Amino acid sequence: MSKHEDAAKVAEVEAEKIGFGIDIGGSGIKGAPVHLGTGELLTKRFRRPTPAESSPEAVGAVLAEVVEHFELPGMAHIGVTFPGIVKDGVAHSAANVDKRWVDTDVAEVARRWTGHTAYVANDADAAGYAEIAYGAAKGKKGTVLVLTLGTGIGSAMIRDGVLIPNFELGHLEIDGYDAESRAASSIKEEEGLSYPEWAERLQRYFSHVEFLFSPDLFVVGGGVSKDHEQFLPLLDLKTPIVPAKLRNKAGIVGAAALAADNA
Template identity: 45%
Template sequence: MKILGIDIGGSAVKGAPVETTTGQLLAERCRVATPTVLPPAELAAVVGEIVAHFRWRGRIGIGFPGVVHGPRILTSANLHPDFIGCDGRTLFEQATKRPVNLVNDADAAGLAEVKFGAGRGRPGTVLLLTLGTGIGSALFCGGALYQNSELGHLPWTRGKSAEKFMSGAARKDLNLDWEEWAGRLSDYLGVLERILWPELIIIGGGVSAKHRKYFHFLKTRAKVVPAEFLNEAGIVGAALWAEGQRGA
């Protein structure tokens, strides 16, 4: 089945048509930068640009960086606060004139990795972290998704969440070299390991393509691997989610 997958991030919106039986993108992805924080109507218009770019007329899956319950968005840590409490499905369907299904963006990335990528065929507990503007997380047990885990917002220090210290953006903002940042990331992963006992940790997001710069500094019990889909995981997983929600 062919579905348009769209991944909303903190600095850009990306999308591409996906063949959901294989996880392959059917065209070069379209990326629209969003350097400023856009209110819901303006961000929905950006999503509409991507739909128009592909002249898309079918179903759309959208990964959103926040807690998503059905059609409703409950949190928006790195996007506009007006998204909180918003009926996201209606917002994006009005902008695109197409049927839309919403899912947490990290959950979308996890779905892609577990079905087609680094977590394929793993029966135990698998944790995926997307390290970009913030930290997204997706938790799977026996292949089943525990939705909206949001482990990047684990309270860390001085009342701030972990993503303020360990995300890809934090590494740049705090001017940390790869070894310093990997030390912080190891501490964070150690806490998650003590709570969740994952057998595999998949690192995705913007820094996954640079894993050779820091993986050798990580100290973990679980095996740590880079996401196979890199920055395309959210697009593929959003399409997979929409496929699974047909008729919902």
């Protein structure tokens, strides 16, 4: 679909119901307009590879390309996810992108390159917020932990619908190991583990997190969540555990929703 066709589809929706999210990842940068009432993407995602030298300037240029594709109104706010700890728009760590991002104002980089005010959130936080707003945890009270199983383990805590940012549970030390070095889905692939073998590691991880935080619901995301029937039923927990609904669009949707709610 061309940029003009995408713009035409967006124009059909009332302006106040449109958000825009961009998800910065180690391999790709993707964005789309989002219907804030439903959480649905209004067009297909527009994706560009993350530059090999993923410096702030190189990534900023890609952000500009993504935004330009959709011909956003000048006053539109955008939400941006970042793979690292984010406080007040500033990166305090960087996972799978250039370390020059550390101590960089990501929101300012996005504003400078795109011309739009940007709200920046940790990628797992954005995914978690999307699940609360539109997905598997919508309407849930109490403490919800959204855990994404991928290259590492991303995590988001939401209490009574309020996001508690930068909740890094993938780096808990369990049995002398960084948790994600044993239980991430990338490790399952690298070591050739069967789902039952991997589930034993997940059991150790989720049991530990359950004991520490006594959540009311676990939501499990990441690409592997599409195969949830092969491993979630193998876990023995007191806490209900369900697969995420938004999957690979969660970052974009959550970023857009956070930007709208913090405008």
